[in-house]
Amino acid sequence: MASGSDSRTAADPSYPPFPLLEQDDEGGGHVHELGLGAAQAASYLAERDGFLRVYRYPRCPEPGRLGMEAHTDSSVLSVINQEEGAGGLQVLHGGAWRDVAPAAGASTLLVNLGDMARAISGDAYRSVRHRVAASQAAERLSLCYFAFPRDDAVITCGAGRYRPFTYAEFREQVQADIKATGSKVGLERFLLHH
């Protein structure tokens, strides 16, 4: 995504390396670039391969129902905008589901890391498990932008952890698993050692 006065995009080979950052053992502060080359970085976060989805979750009179089942995103990253006052988005943190409430009086953007950020960072970052609780009170609207690698991008950075795979391969595996079992298996399919 282009930012500020810099009109170049992540798809442009002259764009600086994708600054995926790594947390230190204390859980913050120190950052570390993964050292991806410009071409590799561009193939891992291609602006033209992103898309926007608009969701409408109807009001649900039954208590305790989900609008969207628990999952991790397959993206590199996802940006979620919940309408003010909507709520409903929950992330799994420390073994418990936590509400991610939109800020009052402001448009809130939430950035979620997806499975591809996890693979690219060799598990330095985890893709967050999240779900949407249905509301008994009101319908809910959300706007979500998903950024993906190019289909033919070979994800090699998690070497030692995951076998190299293309994003297209990952997507097809996810679809096959959902068709066969009803749920996504995800990166586990690409682990080198179980």
Ligand SMILES: O=C(O)CCC(=O)C(=O)O
């Ligand atoms: O609607 C939302 O807030 C979340 C949607 C979502 O998690 C997804 O599409 O992957």
Ligand SMILES: [Fe+2]
């Ligand atoms: Fe999601």
